[in-house]
Amino acid sequence: MDQEIAQRLAGLEAAVGQLKVQNERMAGVINGFVEATHSSFQKLLVNEHMAGGTQAAQRTITDGLLANADQATRRNVEAGLQVAYEAFVAQGFDPAFLEQFVIAARSVFPGIELAPAAE
Known part of the structure; x- marks a missing residue:
């Protein structure tokens, strides 16, 4: 044991x-x-x-x-933002990226409206 x-x-x-x-x-x-x-x-x-x-x-x-900047320069930059936004949408960028892009654009240009290209 x-x-x-x-x-x-x-x-x-x-x-x-x-x-x-x-x-x-x-x-x-x-x-x-x-x-x-x-x-x-x-x-x-x-x-x-x-x-x-x-x-x-x-x-x-x-x-x-x-x-x-003068008004013409500001309009040119705003137009560039719109073209860039349209290109990002067309390329299928992530919605969160697009939202941050718009927020950043509005922080410099309050009231700017960025939209996808009209079809």
């Missing part, structure tokens, strides 16, 4: 040892995944900040140029 208990106990100890090894491997894999995910999000955040800075600079330049 003591020998049987000793064998079972030895078997359980071996199983526990194997589980520890498996847990350590899984922890390593999970840790690697977490580090990779963190790195990816960090890169995404840096790219987003860079894009935001670029957009802010572009907006400042655009506002400055348009503030001193």
Whole structure:
């Protein structure tokens, strides 16, 4: 009986040892995944900040140029926005992209109406 208990106990100890090894491997894999995910999000955040800075600079330049533009220049830019919008619609751009395009255009030209080309 003591020998049987000793064998079972030895078997359980071996199983526990194997589980520890498996847990350590899984922890390593999970840790690697977490580090990779963190790195990816960090890169995404840096790219987003860079894009935001670029957009802010572009907006400042655009506002400055348009503030001193004559009416003919403003009409020309508005017409260019309309042509670009029509082209984006014709190419099947994502509706979210089109919505952001309109919002950006209206932020510079309040009240501008952009519409798909008449068929």
